[in-house]
Amino acid sequence: MTEKQGQSGHMPIVSSSHLASNEAMTLSEFEYALTMMNNAFQRWMQSCSTTSGMSELSPLDILVVHNIYHRNRPKRIADVAFTLNIDDLHTVSYSVRKLAKLELVTSVRQGKDTFYNITPNGEAFCNHYRDVREQCLVEALKTMNINDQLGDVATLMRTLSGFYDQASRAVRSL
Template structure:
């Protein structure tokens, strides 16, 4: 009996796992491996936030919608559309505006006019959904993580590295736009 697994290239210890072998640089194969991990983790994270919020009672939202609701709820301060886009590092404010309108239609976000500016804040229903999301997150994600102090420190270091790398990617994007 012939196995199909023999037709695949066996994984060699130390060989980076990448999505685009043609992009692997001899100067940093690790960056290609990081990018593949980021792709996979990014999609898994987006799937997670959508399913968690659905379990919390808000169905048919995109990951961006969920993250906009979380940011609008953040620190109990009204937010302007530009502030939400800036903090979330979303260049196209139309995407944020569309999410805000969708969340308003679901009565989980309300807008207020402050002079010439419009600000957004969660409604009591929005706050309740975010709190339920938090409870589900604690149960399904944090509970499964079983983090000790060392793992939490590693996660913190990884978060700092991701922020540094996001700055490098932003600068590289500006450079590439000038070509």
């Protein structure tokens, strides 16, 4: 067993060894895995979107259109950004304009606010995406029998996002 390996013989895999101090080794390993997961997830979303007939959508566009379709309720750009934990409203606004040009969403003014709804084209895209996802990803994950664990991991990741948000606020006061 090397000095970098822990008691279990586990050898951490990190992308930035200068950040992987003894105190932060597991955090560095988690962040590298999160980076890999994020990149794989974005690649997956774009592949699924392309198969569903929308090769021009970015990962953010895909998240935004699905969020607007969520519960089939109209949403403001600020609502979408808040739900997706995005600070920069401009990126969500740009995405919504792109989705409107592609006739996947439509807007309705109500007083001072603009609300966005899914169009029949957007609904068809989201449903086709869901079907491809079921066929290619959900079926593959069933064989691993990890559904309960995925829920626990999701809860942990949402909790950790709060720590990263708090650390982000703290670092701005340094």
